[in-house]
Amino acid sequence: AQSVTQLGSHVSVSEGALVLLRCNYSSSVPPYLFWYVQYPNQGLQLLLKYTTGATLVKGINGFEAEFKKSETSFHLTKPSAHMSDAAEYFCAVSVWGAQKLVFGQGTRLTINP
């Protein structure tokens, strides 16, 4: 079975600072990995995904993530935080495509002015 652990339920950074949201996964077969963002009272928006190929994945809004098999990690980064980045972020894993996603518990990102 697959599982996802997001380290830190709440991360707070200053505007302009580096954003780092951690995600570690467990999977017995090559995983597909996703990061989604959720704004208050809204659904989830796909930020980026890793399926196969290049391990550094670039997404929308300046976010990127790197798949590190040896560390079973898929951390999300953004060089410079913006106030509009404040939201809940979910890491998810699936196998054989997205037939069934397993989500982490989420990380709430707060941006300080």
Added chain:
Amino acid sequence: GAVVSQHPSWVICKSGTSVKIECRSLDFQATTMFWYRQFPKQSLMLMATSNEGSKATYEQGVEKDKFLINHASLTLSTLTVTSAHPEDSSFYICSASALTGGVQETQYFGPGTRLLVL
């Protein structure tokens, strides 16, 4: 592309009534749709997976007779909460995925429906 809509976005109903929530894929054909439930400040809990034209597959602990799912076409799935009670109040989110090269790669999520049962 890959837009998923839900209707209604908000619904308030009396205990004992049934509520239907629609999920539509607007610009692609969704071979599979998923229904999730999200409690405040928590992650998403998968309730069921539905494939067009076949019965939904429910996750363990989800009552099939209470949460009726119909996936009648490649662009529409409905979730009906039957005889709703206050404990059914929650945020319900659907997602849809399509085959790409024979593989379902990405789930695209709707905006969610907040249900409040009085």
